[in-house]
Amino acid sequence: MTFSAPQPKPATKPPSADTGSEQPILELSNISKRFTKRIDIAARLLNLAGATYKDKVVHAVDRVDLQVARGEVVGLIGESGCGKSTLGRVVAGIHQPSDGTLAFKGRNLASMAAHDALDASIKIQMIFQDPMSSLNPRKRVIDTVGEAPVFHGIVQQNDIEDYVDQLLERVGLNRDAKRRLPHQFSGGQRQRIGIARALAVQPEFLVCDEAVAALDVSIQAQILNLFMDLRTDFDLTYLFISHDLGVVHHIADRIVIMYLGRVVEMASNADLFSSPNHPYTQALLADVPRIDRRRQTYTPIKGELPSPLNPPTGCHFHPRCPFAMKRCSEETPKLREIAPGRLSACHLNDG
Numbered sequence: 001m002t003f004s005a006p007q008p009k010p011a012t013k014p015p016s017a018d019t020g021s022e023q024p025i026l027e028l029s030n031i032s033k034r035f036t037k038r039i040d041i042a043a044r045l046l047n048l049a050g051a052t053y054k055d056k057v058v059h060a061v062d063r064v065d066l067q068v069a070r071g072e073v074v075g076l077i078g079e080s081g082c083g084k085s086t087l088g089r090v091v092a093g094i095h096q097p098s099d100g101t102l103a104f105k106g107r108n109l110a111s112m113a114a115h116d117a118l119d120a121s122i123k124i125q126m127i128f129q130d131p132m133s134s135l136n137p138r139k140r141v142i143d144t145v146g147e148a149p150v151f152h153g154i155v156q157q158n159d160i161e162d163y164v165d166q167l168l169e170r171v172g173l174n175r176d177a178k179r180r181l182p183h184q185f186s187g188g189q190r191q192r193i194g195i196a197r198a199l200a201v202q203p204e205f206l207v208c209d210e211a212v213a214a215l216d217v218s219i220q221a222q223i224l225n226l227f228m229d230l231r232t233d234f235d236l237t238y239l240f241i242s243h244d245l246g247v248v249h250h251i252a253d254r255i256v257i258m259y260l261g262r263v264v265e266m267a268s269n270a271d272l273f274s275s276p277n278h279p280y281t282q283a284l285l286a287d288v289p290r291i292d293r294r295r296q297t298y299t300p301i302k303g304e305l306p307s308p309l310n311p312p313t314g315c316h317f318h319p320r321c322p323f324a325m326k327r328c329s330e331e332t333p334k335l336r337e338i339a340p341g342r343l344s345a346c347h348l349n350d351g
């Protein structure tokens with residue numbers, strides 16, 4: 001009987017934002033995700049008396065196109081409520097998209113046979129912000145990490161101890177950890193357990209949703225370094241979701257900026273930080289929180305993030321934009337190429 005923990009693979013190619021020469025590992029086409037907020041019983045009763053309350057629809061993700069190259073780290077940035085976590089959950093298969101297609105290694109997940117879709121789905125794993133709430137408090141680590149690979153036939157039950165030992169060592173934990181419960185670990189150690197659990201099914205793509213946001217700054221750096229080591233060792237691709245530009249600047253090859261469900265800018269890490277195009281990106285960069293800097297001063301962006309239940313017309317950013325013109329509240333700017341590999345959605349680029 002043979003088994004092996006995920007073995008390091010040679011890198012297939014240097015990470016690149018250029019997805020044109022090779023099939024992307026992930027391709028989102030026109031992905032939208034809507035949630036409906038139903039009217040309550042009181043409103044239904046009032047409707048019987050002639051009121052006109054209606055269900056409200058939140059466009060959490062609005063027609064997003066994105067290609068990710070194998071081995072790439074794409075950072076997905078935006079304020080809380082901008083739809084980035086919803087998009088991550090769509091990629092990880094936790095939410096089904098309302099519209100659009102999601103292709104993994106060139107195959108549309110929605111049109112695959114059930115067992116092929118299951119195989120593909122375990123290749124995309126998600127790592128969450130709060131490792132305590134994402135781990136079952138009553139399960140020992142060996143069960144948390146070992147359950148899925150046994151279920152999927154990746155390893156036999158008899159071999160699970162060795163398999164979990166190898167995984168724990170790979171993420172920087174002692175083998176003894178496998179007998180313990182989540183509450184017996186620190187936050188950073190729990191996140192390492194979450195990473196081991198994701199690696200256990202031998203994924204190719206990790207969606208990390210605010211994966212270091214709950215950790216102390218020094219522990220954040222350790223976990224980010226672990227992610228980067230694993231990327232090289234296991235040829236992993238990442239969608240790294242964060243509200244923190246400093247964290248994404250540290251690890252991403254390419255950065256996608258979202259605002260109220262829409263992508264407003266997409267650029268390489270270097271281009272975005274050296275010459276942000278979209279006024280929203282410029283505002284975010286006015287003071288970038290840095291992973292190695294504890295004291296931060298912020299220049300808050302003018303105004304509040306509008307409610308996604310009632311987003312502004314035209315360019316969603318216009319009520320907060322210092323450059324807004326009449327056209328901005330009337331016409332939605334298209335996300336278009338402004339330079340090779342750079343996209344932005346702003347009327348100012350129309351010259």
Ligand code: SF4
Pocket residue numbers: 278279280315316317318319321322323324325328333345346347348
């Ligand atoms: Fe500002 Fe108008 Fe550009 Fe939107 S389209 S970011 S409101 S200038």
